[in-house]
Amino acid sequence: MASIFEVLSRAENGPYIKEDEYNMKLFKTNKQLIKKYGIRYSKETPIVFDKEMADGLFQAALELCEIMGMMCVDTSRIINFTREELLAAIYQTSKELLLGAGKDSRVMRGRRFGDGNKMTVCGGCPGTPLPEELFLPIMLSYAKEPLIDIIIPGSLVTIEGMDVKTGGPLEIRACRQEMIWMREALERAGRPGMHIYAAGESSATELGTLAICNDRMMRATDSHMIPVLSELKTDYARLSRVMTGLEYPSFTTSLIDPIIGGFAGGPEGAAIVGAAGILLSTAAYNVQMHCMHAIHNKYISVSTKEGMWMDSIIGRAFAQNAPVPILADAWVTTGSGTDEVLYEAAALAISQELSMLNTDSLGSTNGIYPNCSGLENRLFAEVVDAAFHQGMTPEKGNEIIEKIYAKYCHCFDNPNLGLPFNKVYDVKLVTPKEEWLDRYKRVKADLAGMGINFRY
């Protein structure tokens, strides 16, 4: 496997290319690979169960990596990897990780079909801007949910009323404060050893990550995130995070955001790029986990049919060919306090669980408004639990998703943004208000009627 020094050397001495040329070459190559490997999107099967097509996707992704490499935008050079290097990296990476500490630790797996394990559920509000005064109770609302295995912070966008700016000094303060409150939330929930996934969410640069590399904040049992730039690109800021990750013992995870409708093309092309991102970030970043975040060009949300399909075929492709821990983001259009956010959560829970993925939690209102709470995450985890224990098949899953989808698809064009946390939860008790709880119970009963056998 290429060392970080080899990766940096390739980033400085690899073939030169202009970014525009790289983008267009990616698009043209992807079109050919879609045809060659017979990758076909179908809105009828958000959960993909075509084994041959999933194998084809894995091969297409490998070929794309060989042809395109990973572009370093700071140097305009391509970091190339051979097929052997890519396969060695993905086969050598850990298939199981013990995340967190002591009684609160959980196993995160590269899942396989029929392995007898359900997903690891991450709770929280990734990428969501949270007000300072509500950060602690919001995160506590997730930590209190017993079916949530690991937790991801939201982002602090102000500190003492001042805006946190990319690369500015407050990124350091924000990330440190984020971790102080995360630790407090976990202790108050009685889960002090719970794994904090993607610690340092409040910083867009490496400043925040560096600022929390100590045992009081981000522990060796937590993880931080190293994004791949869309599509299949990196830069010195990302590679600085790689260097930090190598010299600090916490886990690292990639973040891959294929844009459906962008330079990758449609859902098929985005799926190839997403799978290629996993292969390239394993080889270049040496990460142990991957966060897959489908971005719909028009609606953003992962809960679109295209988003679920993209995640699903990637999950199946790796489960069949090279199981590695993949957490799919679950960004939804709507917000807390609405029926629709619960239906979106349920659809994503089924599609991700049956596609051998883990989850990286819900980003209510696509991460724009702080309209989020632990309750919608509870429902997500309960649906995962039900789908797993009732042995739901992909065919049945697709049938149920079709019914659920009808309950929220009208919101893509007219999002029901819902309510901020303090309107749906009692902030002192950190418990859902009666109206929000009643809504949850009603939707859960409706979901049960559709064929989801909740165990409790």
Next chain:
Amino acid sequence: MSVQTELLEKISEGIYDPESEVDVDELTKQALAEKIPVLTIVDALTRGISILGDKFDSMDVFLPELIVGANMMEDAMKILTPEIEKLSQDNTAIPVKIVVANLQGDIHDIGREILCTMFRVAGFTVDNLGNDMKAGDIIDQAIAKDADFIGLSSLLTTSLPFAKDVISLLKARNLRDRFKVLMGGGAVTPDYVNKIGADGYSTTATEAVKLITRMYDEMTGVK
């Protein structure tokens, strides 16, 4: 169908159908040689790009194809420009000048690329300033390009505060009335735009075109 109509159809098709392999430049020259009125040729190009925009919206084509179509239209317009300038009547293009940038710290350029392409399609003069632009540099570029509008894009919540810097620097330099400041991107909300005193907000590139056209008409007194 007459030869001229067929030619115009093919020009439109060359823009909206990425698979057609039609040489739009060559057909544009042929259309001029056939003495087809230049504004009729512009209409054919505009029809093509409008259909392409609809196909992009419905995800029948993707960003690279939109860029290729916009480039083809731009090249064809260069061929037509001398003829258009000869016309005494008003130019059909909207004389809007706009600079567009991602705020400091934000390197997510795909949304901005879509926006700039749609602006070009609408006939605006666009300067795509790129990523990670400091507030002062954006303003300097807007002055240098004699822009009417400044478009600010941000996907990152931590880059968003730099938009406030653009507004406060414009005020400090007594330039606030000279430019309309518009915002968009994943991290931007209408509330934030109102809070910092920017002039407009849109969620999509298509909406942004409509917003600017409306604002420009208001600025120039067109009803």
